[in-house]
Structure formats: structure tokens, C-alpha cells
Amino acid sequence: MIERRTEALTFAFDPATLAGEVRCLRSGFAWRIDLTAAPGIAAGPPEPMWVEKPWNQICRAKERLRALRPQDVKCHRATERGVELRCEADGAAFALCWELGALPSELCFELRPDPSGATELVAAELPGALLPAGGSGIQVLTHQLNQGKLYTGAPGPLRPGRPPEAPLHIHDGHHRLRFFGVLGGTSTPGAAKAGYVAILEENADAEIVLRRRPDGTLYVSPGWLPCMGTVGYPRRVRYRFEQAADITSLAKAFRSYAQANGLFKSLKEKMDERPRLKELVGATACYLGHFTAGHDFVETFKRLKAMGHERFFAYPLVHINNRIAMTEENKPLHQPEIFEALRKLDVLPAGWVYLAGLSRGVKLDRLAARGAAGEMYQNWKVADDPWWQGCPKRVYEDLLNREEEVRVADGHHYDTTTSNALMECYAPTHPADRRDDRAHRIKLLQETTRHGLVASSEGVKDWAVPHYDIGSNKNAAFPSESPAWREVPVQNMVYHDALFFLWWEGDGYNCPHHRGGKAALQALTDTLYGDMPLLMPAGRSYYFSAGTGSEAVYFDHDLVQPETRAAAERAVAVARHFKRVATVEMTRFEFLSADGTVQRTEFGNGVSVIANFGKEPFTAPGGATVAPMGHVVL
Numbered sequence: 001m002i003e004r005r006t007e008a009l010t011f012a013f014d015p016a017t018l019a020g021e022v023r024c025l026r027s028g029f030a031w032r033i034d035l036t037a038a039p040g041i042a043a044g045p046p047e048p049m050w051v052e053k054p055w056n057q058i059c060r061a062k063e064r065l066r067a068l069r070p071q072d073v074k075c076h077r078a079t080e081r082g083v084e085l086r087c088e089a090d091g092a093a094f095a096l097c098w099e100l101g102a103l104p105s106e107l108c109f110e111l112r113p114d115p116s117g118a119t120e121l122v123a124a125e126l127p128g129a130l131l132p133a134g135g136s137g138i139q140v141l142t143h144q145l146n147q148g149k150l151y152t153g154a155p156g157p158l159r160p161g162r163p164p165e166a167p168l169h170i171h172d173g174h175h176r177l178r179f180f181g182v183l184g185g186t187s188t189p190g191a192a193k194a195g196y197v198a199i200l201e202e203n204a205d206a207e208i209v210l211r212r213r214p215d216g217t218l219y220v221s222p223g224w225l226p227c228m229g230t231v232g233y234p235r236r237v238r239y240r241f242e243q244a245a246d247i248t249s250l251a252k253a254f255r256s257y258a259q260a261n262g263l264f265k266s267l268k269e270k271m272d273e274r275p276r277l278k279e280l281v282g283a284t285a286c287y288l289g290h291f292t293a294g295h296d297f298v299e300t301f302k303r304l305k306a307m308g309h310e311r312f313f314a315y316p317l318v319h320i321n322n323r324i325a326m327t328e329e330n331k332p333l334h335q336p337e338i339f340e341a342l343r344k345l346d347v348l349p350a351g352w353v354y355l356a357g358l359s360r361g362v363k364l365d366r367l368a369a370r371g372a373a374g375e376m377y378q379n380w381k382v383a384d385d386p387w388w389q390g391c392p393k394r395v396y397e398d399l400l401n402r403e404e405e406v407r408v409a410d411g412h413h414y415d416t417t418t419s420n421a422l423m424e425c426y427a428p429t430h431p432a433d434r435r436d437d438r439a440h441r442i443k444l445l446q447e448t449t450r451h452g453l454v455a456s457s458e459g460v461k462d463w464a465v466p467h468y469d470i471g472s473n474k475n476a477a478f479p480s481e482s483p484a485w486r487e488v489p490v491q492n493m494v495y496h497d498a499l500f501f502l503w504w505e506g507d508g509y510n511c512p513h514h515r516g517g518k519a520a521l522q523a524l525t526d527t528l529y530g531d532m533p534l535l536m537p538a539g540r541s542y543y544f545s546a547g548t549g550s551e552a553v554y555f556d557h558d559l560v561q562p563e564t565r566a567a568a569e570r571a572v573a574v575a576r577h578f579k580r581v582a583t584v585e586m587t588r589f590e591f592l593s594a595d596g597t598v599q600r601t602e603f604g605n606g607v608s609v610i611a612n613f614g615k616e617p618f619t620a621p622g623g624a625t626v627a628p629m630g631h632v633v634l
Contacts (some may be wrong), residue, residue: 001003002083008104009241013083015076018068020098021133022107025241029184029194030133038128038221039209040067043092045120046229050374054356054389054420055173055378059225061123062169066090067311068126077313091115094127094231105241111224112234121231125209125223129238130196132184137217140179141250141488142208143460144174146504147475148490150163150247151210155220156484158210164484168210169223172434173421177494178203179257181218181250195245196254198222200236204422204434206235226458227433228373228424235444248588251493251539258494265466267583273505274452276410277469279311279348280500282579284571285470285532286314289539290352292331293556297542298338300538301345308572310579313454313470313532315340315413315505316352322390322398322403324384330552333539336408343410345565347368349455350411355395355444357387367394369425371434377423383475391425393432399447404449413452413505417441418471419459442467458504461490465498470532473501476518477525478597478613489529489589496586497604501531506543509567513543513555519567520629521613526574527631528601528611530581533571537564577633581607598626608634 001020003012013020024540042061050058052164072089101108109127113120131138140151151158158168178201200206200222209222224235242252247436258264271277284304288297295323301312317339319332339349343505358367366377369391370424377389399406406412418441422434432440445467448455457464458470471491480486491501507516509523516522516534526533539560542552555562581603597614612618612626619625624632 002078004082006100006104009100009107010522011082011098011100011107012155013098015073015083015085016070018070018073018085020215022130022239022462023239024194024243025130026243027194030134031184031196031241033098033127033130035068035127036070037400038067039065041065041089041092041094041121042123043090043119044115044122047226048118048229048426049226049425051371051377051607054377054416057171057173057328057421057423057445059123060127061226062223065123065125068208076246082320086173088117091117091119092121092530101238103240107239108236108243109239110234110236110510111231113231120229122226122229122605123224124231124235127237128221129219130182130399131219132194136184138220139183140210140218140220141183141247141490142170142175142180142492143177144170145176146473148251148488149485150488151218151485152483154483155216158484160481165212166356168348169207170210171207171225171421172203172205173419175203175208176459177254178206178462179254179489180208181245181253182220183245183250193245194243195250196239196241197250199240199254199257201236201238202435204438227435247488248493249589251273251490253492257467263462263465264495264498267500268497270469271583274449274454276348276452277454279346280313280454280469280532281582282575283311283313283348283532284309284575285502285534286312287534287536287539287541288314288317288333289510289536289557290316290319290330290333291326291540291542291554292333293539293540295538295556295558297335297377297538298345300559301342301347304316304537304568305345307388307569307570309575310347311348313348313350313456315350315411315456317349318351318405318409318414319354320351320402321354322367322395322401323356330542330554339409348410350413350454350456351405351409353399353412353417353444354415355399356390356416358390359385364388367391368400368427369423370427372426374426380473389423390433390439391427392444393425393430396440396447399444404452407451409453411456412448413456413459413470414444414448414468416458417444418457418461418464418468419473433484438463460495460499460501468499470502471498472503474501474525474531476521477528477599479612480596486591489601491584492529492531492586492601493589497584500582501529502536505534506541508534509571510557510564511536513541517563520572522613523570523574524613524631527577528599528609530586530601530603530609532582533574535564535566535568535571547589581605592620610634
């Protein structure tokens with residue numbers, strides 16, 4: 001048995017059984033480690049991931065993971081701060097290391113491939129779950145896709161439409177903040193208890209996996225995906241343990257890591273560099289659709305001003321793309337000639353940058369990303385018109401030659417850039433792994449910010465936060481689609497004072513065609529979270545018809561529609577509240593009712609909001625009554 005100790009933790013590990021525990025000294029709470037219980041490793045020849053779509057990449061090697069066995073350890077040695085195991089399994093050589101970290105409450109795990117093996121590691125899921133030593137269940141906090149989620153331990157599927165026993169693989173395209181949090185026990189969701197945060201120090205080729213054990217309790221583990229076909233480089237997870245953890249403390253632990261490791265830049269810092277950003281404080285975001293349809297946008301914003309809206313972020317009013325072929329029916333909206341009139345109405349006009357997709361007529365041999373067999377990836381498709389995936393390195397180089405198009409607007413929204421999973425390119429003249437892809441996506445965003453303009457994108461990823469200003473995609477705060485989880489504003493608790501958050505562009509308060517059009521629910525969510533409202537006050541866009549998945553159905557919105565006008569009137573109060581808290585930290589989030597319908601947020605300037613998503617009045621601490629679908633600001 002090898003033992004190590006800090007003033008906060010003791011770590012004990014037995015190389016003969018590959019098991020051990022870490023114990024928090026103040027509380028005495030212990031977490032069990034068992035490498036043989038983890039799904040383990042897969043070895044063989046290099047095995048690139050299969051790309052079904054840019055946002056759905058499949059690692060088939062995970063289907064043959066096998067658990068580690070004590071006989072896989074060829075030797076071990078005690079280190080100054082832990083233990084190193086030298087392993088060989090199925091011909092692949094690698095080292096596993098457990099060591100106490102730089103902070104007294106830290107323990108670090110590293111998987112280090114060794115190229116001297118007869119085969120390669122092509123996937124791994126280690127070290128498995130760290131579970132309470134007493135056998136109790138856990139709750140799991142993640143940030144994924146559109147929102148944070150607390151997996152409560154209650155029965156139910158981990159993803160809509162899936163069997164309750166089906167595992168949930170949260171890959172790079174979905175686990176957009178590189179951590180997960182664990183709370184020991186399954187009592188009241190979010191209540192203080194022992195816990196830890198697991199930070200995946202490099203998440204370009206990683207995932208988080210949630211499973212249910214046979215007894216129904218949760219199991220969560222980091223997974224390691226191939227980079228250009230093999231695990232290749234060291235993979236590391238940093239565990240930070242807490243004596244008394246809750247939802248907020250887990251999010252704040254990752255916030256501290258982000259601030260110390262280049263994943264954070266405050267809005268105030270960004271505003272010092274680009275004063276134009278100050279105009280977003282108290283603004284209403286307005287999505288205007290993609291297509292020309294004869295709407296009078298100047299008149300629209302005059303009417304919104306008359307309702308009480310103060311200022312606006314409006315997009316897309318110009319388009320920058322790879323010369324995608326369009327018909328007259330879907331001709332892109334492109335009206336730079338009205339920008340000066342809009343600016344006089346306190347509108348920041350923004351463009352739409354879509355460089356990930358390449359249509360016929362562009363130089364695909366030069367711009368397209370390629371798979372290991374030389375194939376192109378399909379990015380998007382409308383009817384029979386496919387758009388191919390561009391290599392980020394090449395499309396960034398193309399954007400460098402279009403500076404005049406960039407500078408014409410006051411900002412730009414980058415479609416899918418911080419949303420889709422990172423991708424690999426095997427083209428001989430411009431190969432790139434997923435870390436290279438990330439570097440070039442950052443450069444794309446910087447082509448807007450270096451001109452002093454506002455940068456927006458679809459999605460919220462930690463690596464992008466220092467380089468852009470608005471992240472879209474968000475879920476309503478309540479209700480959840482399954483009792484197995486609850487929506488939690490993880491991104492707000494980590495980044496509320498570093499990024500503005502929006503709904504996905506097609507989900508405005510008055511847009512029911514996707515998941516929007518729920519003005520009361522969305523406005524209450526934005527008030528609770530301190531976010532900017534989103535409208536589609538005028539314009540033309542599209543959705544895909546049911547059954548085909550690719551046939552475009554076009555629709556228009558205008559302030560003459562009662563539902564659009566009502567949504568715009570509701571958004572006035574949301575924008576005014578947003579103005580109060582736009583650039584300050586969200587310091588706390590908690591559930592005030594057992595069913596999760598009543599929630600409270602607190603902000604760094606003393607503002608607190610209680611929102612009631614339930615059907616009955618709620619008496620808040622202090623005696624205030626919160627009406628159903630209502631809120632109070634304290």
C-alpha cells in the first residue's frame with residue numbers, strides 16, 4: 001500500500017489490486033478508487049473516428065474497451081507525491097499515475113501512452129468513477145450542449161428518447177466546459193454534501209460518460225478518444241475535493257481553474273479593449289432571419305424604441321460565406337446600406353459568418369476537410385443541396401482576404417464555430433488534429449475582435465470565452481424533460497461576467513418553429529439568469545419540415561403579429577433587469593422547493609432573483625409571495 005498526505009487529504013493505493021481511496025481529513029468522507037471497475041482500454045492499429053456529421057463523431061474503438069487487470073501492471077514505483085504504474089495490455093504500453101496536486105485538496109490522474117508497445121492505445125475510459133466509499137449514490141453536475149444539468153440520481157432516461165439504462169456519452173461537441181462535478185449522496189438535489197470537481201485538462205479528444213450501475217445509481221467517468229487514430233499524447237484529469245459541496249461551489253471550483261489557466265476574460269476587460277461592447281449592456285437581441293423578404297427594419301426598430309427598448313444587437317444584416325449557391329427564394333439578407341440609419345436608433349448591426357460549409361462552385365480540393373480515406377464530410381443539407389465541411393485552417397486563410405466585408409458591420413455571429421465538435425483533417429496539404437482545429441476557430445473569432453467589433457457564436461465553449469462576447473444556445477430553467485436531471489445555469493455561474501448568453505437564434509420569444517415561442521417561460525428564465533432577451537421582431541427564416549429533415553419551410557415575423565408584439569412588450573422589462581446585472585458575477589444558484597420549480601440566483605452587486613416556475617404561489621424567505629410563473633427581485 002502506498003500512502004501520501006496533505007493537510008486536506010490522504011491518498012492510499014494498492015498496486016496489487018489497482019484499488020485505493022482518497023479521504024478528506026476534516027470531514028472523514030472517503031472516495032473509493034478501483035481501476036479494475038472502469039471500462040478500461042482498447043488497443044490495436046490506429047483507428048480514426050468515424051464522422052457521421054460534424055456534430056456526431058463516433059469512436060468505434062470504445063465498443064471493445066476491456067477492463068484493466070492486476071497482471072497488466074508490469075512494474076510500479078512510488079513517487080514523491082504518489083504512484084506510477086507501468087502497464088502493457090493487448091500489446092499497448094502505457095503508464096498510469098496518481099499524484100497529489102499543487103493544491104492541498106487536489107489529486108491528479110494521468111494516462112501516458114508509450115510508443116514502444118507492439119500496438120497503440122486507440123481509446124480508454126480511465127480511471128473510472130470515484131464513488132463514495134460507503135456505497136451511497138451520487139449526483140452529477142455537467143455543462144453540455146445548451147445548458148448545465150444536475151443528474152439527480154432519480155429514475156429515468158439520461159437523454160430523451162433513450163432507455164433508462166442507456167449510457168450517456170458527452171463528447172467534445174456537447175461537454176463544452178471541461179469538467180464534471182460530483183456530490184456524494186442522493187438526498188435533496190443540490191444540498192451541501194461531500195463532493196469533487198473533475199477537470200479534464202485537455203478536452204479536444206475527450207468525453208464524459210454517465211452510466212447507471214445495476215443497482216440504478218450513477219457512475220461518471222472521463223473517456224479518452226483517439227487523436228488522428230491513437231490516444232497519442234498524455235491525458236490528465238485533476239480532481240478537487242470539497243468537504244461541503246453544492247451546485248454553486250462545484251461551478252466556482254471550475255471558475256477558479258478557468259481564471260488561472262487562460263479560459264477566462266471578463267466583460268469589463270473586453271470593454272476596455274473594445275468600447276463598442278458597452279452598447280450591449282441593457283440591449284435586446286434581435287434575430288432578423290436569413291433571407292430577403294421586404295421587411296422595413298428601420299421602421300421596426302423605431303417601433304421597438306417606442307415600446308421602451310433602449311438599444312439592440314441585430315443580426316444578420318450581412319452575410320460572409322464561401323459563396324454558397326442560393327436561389328431567389330432564399331437569397332441572403334444583405335443590407336449594409338441601412339446601417340447608418342440603424343445606428344442612429346442605437347442598433348449594433350451584425351453580420352453572419354458561415355465558413356464551415358462549402359457548396360458546389362467553390363474550390364473543394366483546396367478548402368474541404370478530408371477524412372482518413374480522403375472523403376469529404378457533409379456539414380449541412382437543404383433539400384438536395386449538400387454543403388461540405390471546410391478545413392478551419394483553409395477557411396481562416398480565406399477570411400484574411402475579406403477584411404472589408406468584416407469591417408462593414410459592428411459585429412459578427414459565427415455560425416457553429418463554438419458549437420460543433422472539433423474535427424480532424426487528413427488532407428495531405430493541410431492536415432489538422434482537433435487541437436489545431438480549435439486554434440484556427442479562435443483565429444476566426446479574432447478576425448472580428450481585432451477590429452474592435454462584437455463577436456458572437458452558436459454555443460458556449462470554455463476555450464472560446466476569452467475570444468468572443470456572446471454565446472447562444474440555452475434551455476429554459478424548468479421543466480426538465482426527465483426526472484433524472486434538472487436544468488442548472490452552470491455557464492452563468494462560471495462565466496456570467498465574461499460572456500453574454502442568448503437563446504439559439506431561431507428560438508426567440510415569439511418563434512415557435514423550433515423550441516422558442518414560449519415568451520413567459522423564456523422571459524422568466526432570462527430574468528432569473530440575468531440574460532439578454534431575444535426577439536425576431538421582423539424577418540424571414542426557415543425550419544425543416546417534419547418527416548424529411550431537409551426540406552425548408554419558410555416563415556415570416558413582423559410586429560403587426562399580436563404574438564410578436566406581445567413578446568416584444570414583455571422583453572422590455574427583461575432588458576432593463578439585464579442592464580442591472582449584465583457584467584457582474586452570478587455568485588449563487590439554488591433550488592428553493594423540493595420539486596425544483598422555485599429557484600434563486602444571486603449576483604455580485606447584491607441583486608437576488610427568486611423565480612417560481614410552478615403552479616402554486618410560493619412564500620419566499622423574508623415573507624415575499626412569488627406568484628406562479630412570476631418572480632421577485634430582492
